[in-house]
Amino acid sequence: MALKDTRLMADFLQQVVSGLASGGIYASLALALVLIYRATQVINFAQGEMAMFTTFIAWSLMNHFPYWVAFVLTLAIAFAGGAALELVLIRPVQNAPVLTIVIVTIGLLIGLNGLARRIWGSDPRRLESPFSTDPIRIGGVAFSIQDLGIIGVSLALVALLFGFFQYTKIGLGLRAAALNPAASRLVGVRVSLMLALGWGLAAVLGAVAGMMAAPPLGIFDQNLMQPILLYAFAAAVLGGIDSPLGAVVGGLLLGVIVNLAGTYVDFVGADLRLPVALVIILIVLLVRPAGLFGHEALRQRA
Amino acid sequence: MKAPLALWAIRVALFAGAVTALAFLPRLLGTFRASQFALVAIYFVALLGLNVLTGYNGQISLGHGAFMAIGGYTTAILMSDQGLELAGHTFASDMRDIYTIPIAGLVAGAAGIAFGIPALRLSGLYLALATFAVAVALPSVLKKAETLTGGSSGINLFGVPRLTGLGVETTVLGHTISFNDWLYYLSWTVAVVLFAVAWLLLQGRFGRALRAIRDSELAAAASGVSLATYKTLAFGISAFYAGVAGSLFAVHTTFVNPDTFPITLSIFLLVGVVVGGLGSLSTLVFGAAFIVFLPDVAQRISKSPGAPAMIYAAVLIAAMFVLPTGVGGLVRRFVSPLTTRLYTRS
Secondary structure, three states, rough: HHHHHHHHHHHHHHHHHHHHHHHHHHHHOOOOOOHHHHOOOOOOOOHHHHHHHHHHHHHHHOOOHHHHHHHHHHHHHHHHHHHHHHHHHHHOOOOOOHHHHHHHHHHHHHHHHHHHHHOOOOOOOOOOOOOOOOOEOOOOEEEEHHHHHHHHHHHHHHOOOOOOHHHHHHHHHHHHHHHHHHHHHHHOOHHHHHHHHHHHHHHHHHHHHHHHHHHOOOOOOOOOOOOHHHHHHHHHHOOOOOOOHHHHHHHHHHHHHHHHHHHOOOOOOOOOOHHHHHHHHHHHHHOOOOOOOOOOOOOOOO | OOOOHHHHHHHHHHHHHHHHHHHHHHHHHHHHHHHHHHHHHHHHHHHHHHHHHHHOOOOOOOOOOHHHHHHHHHHHHOOOOOOOOOOOOEOOOOOOOOHHHHHHHOOOHHHHHHHHHHHHHOOHHHHHHHHHHHHHHHHHHHHHHHHOOOOHEEEEEEEEOOOOOOOOOEEOOOEEEEEHHHHHHHHHHHHHHHHHHHHHHOOHHHHHHHHHHOHHHHHHHOOOOOOHHHHHHHHHHHHHHHHHHHHHHHHOEEOOOOOOOOOHHHHHHHHHHHHHHHOOOOOHHHHHHHHHHHHHHHHHHHOOOOHHHHHHHHHHHHHHHHHHOOOHHHHHHHHOOHHHHHOOOO
């Protein structure tokens, strides 16, 4: 009896950790969404496809360079690419109604997917993992090193980003530009530059999410990030769309809930995970209409 | 919105001209084209509904495909042999397609009101996610409710005798018409009637209340507009339109299954509304045509891998650059007098 209990407990802990691993990926992408939302009040539908695209770039680079070199190069390319997209595609419509900008990002979603198919073809690929897939024993419970690695990378990324926003001058400028563009401009913040930087950073977050998401799947193709974007959107809204902390907590929470529900509730299984997650979020929203950490917006729309 | 007499005359003439053109268009088109233009009418109906909610009332829905699915399934269930058993009484089985259309609209409308009431607590993106959640979850629900919906395989309507105009040559006013032509006339008749209804509704007190809420909930409430009533009603009407569109869609494709109404449909509806113009009605035809024809055109230009998607994206983004307020915004800029332009928000 006691043996069975400990095994159940061990199993449960494993599921929680692997939930946290997928949660870390959702959190990274959710954070990217929040970053862009705070700066421009727009949900970037293309965030997932930007991440997918950079994952393919990483795959190409990894054919020529060692993993971590390719990793850093990919982040640099993602940053430049994200900023460039903002300059070329978002800048021209930045004064248009919000839904118009949203439609542009939907166009970007479709276009990036097509471009990736054109460049890399539709053969499924395998992305190298920086982490061993062997288990590691902690207190009698076997955890996957890959899961722990993903959690570590996601949390490190969030911490780095937090430090950047909180303690650097550019970070301060980014926050100011998001909070009050007009006033920031008056005190000398280059708001348009900040917007491009924000898109660059969001693309970097997405690139990390993509590179973490692809290896555990075994093979991946151009549809890699579409389900993950849905989870990330859900996570961002669950946490409160204007709250970075909420995005991270929402992402991790969602990862764990989805994994546990999929494992322990027969009815849910593999194919009902997303609907169940969304229904849970719906219930949370009805109780807290601005998400867990979001600010209750004034009803007057500017 | 008092418009000068000349403008009224122009409007009436345009409307009459459009209806006449619609009546004779199938004579010029092949039957395949007629079927595509029928689809334009169906999307037009759905976009009218979505615009009542999003364009006029400011509530964003990312899940209108779900209401279309409810309408489509209502029609399919009423027409199919399965029938709907309630309290020992079997409904339907012998219901003809055209009679199911209003019922489909009402069922979807009721679902819209039922959804609209809890949705009152949500606004902006949170509402968008809530509607999105419904649209994502619905296919799974449809798969699970097998006795009613036929599960993953759905309901086939092809060859069902209740399908007017299929197999037999239907005679209307002495002309025999093909199934596609029949679909065309059915869809456009419904679309023109519902367009007129929407226009009349939004013209008066009701439309003013919706727009007031969109522009400022605080000011609207202070002026005595009941936010709860109007926002819920907007949801209901919007869902009614989507339900009718879904019903026509089911008749058009002659089958429904959980993948007939995917989440991408909801997103394309939003694209259609923005292209057609938020807060405009007649120009939504262009949004509907955009949804129906652009994938086709993109395919025709190049079939190499990824190319159609890239062409589609390029056209969509270019359209947003050139017409950030949609076709409706363009028309408003030329047609409306300076004063209304100054005092209304686009």
